[in-house]
Amino acid sequence: xxxxxxxxxxxxxxxxxxxxxxxxxxxxxxxxxxxxxxxxxxxxxxxxxxxxxxxxxxxxxxxxxxxxxxxxxxxxxxxxxxxxxxxxxxxxxxxxxxxxxxxxxxxxxxxxxx
Ligand code: FES
Numbered sequence: 581x582x583x584x585x586x587x588x589x590x591x592x593x594x595x596x597x598x599x600x601x602x603x604x605x606x607x608x609x610x611x612x613x614x615x616x617x618x619x620x621x622x623x624x625x626x627x628x629x630x631x632x633x634x635x636x637x638x639x640x641x642x643x644x645x646x647x648x649x650x651x652x653x654x655x656x657x658x659x660x661x662x663x664x665x666x667x668x669x670x671x672x673x674x675x676x677x678x679x680x681x682x683x684x685x686x687x688x689x690x691x692x693x694x
Contacts, residue, residue: 581668584675595619596629600640603654607644607686613653613678615671620658630658649686652677 588611592598595618603614616637618630637656645651655674659667 581664583668583671587671587675594624594626594629595633596624596626596631598633598636600636600643603640604643607649607653607684608690610687612681612684613655613674615674616654616656617659617667617670618656620660623660644686647686647689649684649689650681652681653684 590602590606595616598616603616606614616633618633619625621630624630634656637654641651641654644654655677657670659670
């Protein structure tokens with residue numbers, strides 16, 4: 581399966597391992613969008629990791645909105661390792677959304693806050 585070459589994949593053991601600082605760091609380092617993928621609800625190998633991820637995601641959305649960043653730049657989807665075609669389609673769709681939004685202004689915003 582192929583997806584856009586401007587995507588950088590950062591693998592973690594479980595979506596529950598994703599700290600909010602990982603996402604904020606990605607934005608401040610120049611990412612125009614962050615797509616978080618986790619196992620489908622009920623399928624987490626660590627029991628509740630994806631539920632933890634969902635709670636953090638909802639908080640992060642509020643936070644980035646307050647920073648003036650479009651919430652469309654942060655997306656959470658449940659997708660399993662066996663859904664390669666859907667993953668490629670999801671990544672390409674998200675990339676198109678981000679391309680339409682244009683470059684993120686979060687880097688400048690974070691400079692002002694620092
Ligand atoms: S192993 Fe926890 S979300 Fe996939």
